[in-house]
Each structure stands twice: as structure tokens, then as C-alpha cells.
Amino acid sequence: METPIKVVFRRFKEGGVIALFPYIPWNESENTITSYMHAGQHGAADYKGIISGTLPATEKEYRSLLVELKSIGYGNLHVLERAHARQKFFL
Numbered sequence: 001m002e003t004p005i006k007v008v009f010r011r012f013k014e015g016g017v018i019a020l021f022p023y024i025p026w027n028e029s030e031n032t033i034t035s036y037m038h039a040g041q042h043g044a045a046d047y048k049g050i051i052s053g054t055l056p057a058t059e060k061e062y063r064s065l066l067v068e069l070k071s072i073g074y075g076n077l078h079v080l081e082r083a084h085a086r087q088k089f090f091l
Contacts, residue, residue: 004078007069009062010054017057017065022047022083038065047083056081 008020019036026032026044035045062079069077 002076004076005074006078006080006083007074008051008080008083009057009065010050011057011061012054017062018045018050018054019062019065019069020045020047020050020083022080036065036069038068051082 005021006023008022009017010020011017016037016039021034021036024034026034030044031046032044033047034042035050036042066077066079
């Protein structure tokens with residue numbers, strides 16, 4: 001069975017939604033994680049910075065981004081409200 005990919009959806013005050021993959025490093029030497037948005041698609045993100053500057057996205061707000069992620073191959077996603085510090089992630 002495929003291991004679920006953990007994802008956190010956040011909403012910027014301006015309305016855009018971002019998917020954060022806190023357990024998938026973008027660049028370990030810069031302590032960045034992988035993120036995804038409709039515009040720009042994959043990129044690096046500072047998890048702590050994004051969390052502090054955004055609000056949790058509701059299911060309605062992130063639904064279209066979730067559909068897009070599944071359409072490009074992210075088939076086994078596990079949505080989290082936040083990543084937990086006791087688990088290893090790249091911050």
C-alpha cells in the first residue's frame with residue numbers, strides 16, 4: 001500500500017490557497033519544504049513563515065487545488081491542519 005503524502009492547505013489573506021508538504025524537503029540546505037499553488041505550481045516554501053502569514057484553508061477553499069494535485073499524480077494525500085513538531089520535518 002502506498003504511503004500517504006501529508007499536506008497542509010493554507011489561505012493567504014488575499015485569497016490564494018497554497019498546499020504545503022512539510023515532510024518533503026525542497027532544499028535541505030535552506031530548510032525549505034515543497035509547496036504547490038495553482039499559479040507557479042511547485043516551489044520552495046518556508047513552513048514557519050507561511051503558517052504565520054496565512055489562515056487555515058477550509059475544505060471548500062482548497063477543493064480545486066486538491067483536485068489539481070490529484071490530477072497530476074498526488075493520489076494518496078492525507079490532509080492535516082498543521083504538521084506536528086514531534087515528527088521530523090524540514091523547518
